[in-house]
Amino acid sequence: MKKILIIEDEESILMALEDNLRLEGYEVACAVDGEQGLLMAKEQKFNLLILDIMLPKIDGLEVCKQLRKDGINTPILMLTAKSQEIDKVLGLELGADDYMTKPFSPRELLARVKALLRRAGQSRQDTDIYSFGDIEVDFARYEARKKGKLFYLTALEFDLLHFLIKHRSQVMSRDSILDEVWGRNVYVQPRTVDKHIADLRKKIEDDLSNPIHIIGVRGVGYKFIE
Numbered sequence: 001m002k003k004i005l006i007i008e009d010e011e012s013i014l015m016a017l018e019d020n021l022r023l024e025g026y027e028v029a030c031a032v033d034g035e036q037g038l039l040m041a042k043e044q045k046f047n048l049l050i051l052d053i054m055l056p057k058i059d060g061l062e063v064c065k066q067l068r069k070d071g072i073n074t075p076i077l078m079l080t081a082k083s084q085e086i087d088k089v090l091g092l093e094l095g096a097d098d099y100m101t102k103p104f105s106p107r108e109l110l111a112r113v114k115a116l117l118r119r120a121g122q123s124r125q126d127t128d129i130y131s132f133g134d135i136e137v138d139f140a141r142y143e144a145r146k147k148g149k150l151f152y153l154t155a156l157e158f159d160l161l162h163f164l165i166k167h168r169s170q171v172m173s174r175d176s177i178l179d180e181v182w183g184r185n186v187y188v189q190p191r192t193v194d195k196h197i198a199d200l201r202k203k204i205e206d207d208l209s210n211p212i213h214i215i216g217v218r219g220v221g222y223k224f225i226e
């Protein structure tokens with residue numbers, strides 16, 4: 001089980017994050033100020049840190065800097081209150097891995113968390129580029145292009161597409177998609193798969209009434225066709 005430390009002083013956000021991550025099957029620890037967070041991150045082993053910037057005692061920027069200085073390379077997802085702060089964070093090159101601006105949806109947060117954990121789990125940076133139709137997807141960089149133009153896919157959509165492409169031309173059941181993309185310890189309805197397939201189709205199919213890449217097989221699941 002992956003362990004995540006949340007360092008956040010706003011109780012409502014902390015509790016919402018904690019609930020959502022637990023529901024996804026992560027083990028969660030919490031710290032309510034920078035000092036406590038820094039100590040916990042140094043003393044225990046976590047797979048990911050979610051770190052707010054505005055914190056009592058030691059702010060998030062400093063926590064991040066200190067950890068990296070001490071050689072702790074745990075992936076860090078920074079939470080910022082304003083989008084302007086992101087520029088500041090990026091400018092400082094603190095060594096955070098990703099950033100989210102408040103308010104954010106739980107779904108978006110979970111997708112980012114998953115992407116960070118996945119990237120951290122990859123021992124080598126393999127260039128994993130796949131093209132079909134007028135679309136090119138770089139799974140290592142999490143970039144997708146249509147006719148050469150970047151478009152946005154969530155981490156979950158990348159994972160879903162990656163799974164279908166890996167098993168192209170085979171019909172994959174909703175259960176096997178859930179097991180592989182969401183993970184076995186995650187409790188979601190098979191219908192969730194349909195919802196995300198629909199989102200993915202909107203982005204990659206030219207004609208939604210006649211999809212040519214992600215084909216639904218009634219009562220069974222989905223298959224990818226180039």
Ligand code: CA
Pocket residue numbers: 008009010052053054055
């Ligand atoms: Ca705060």
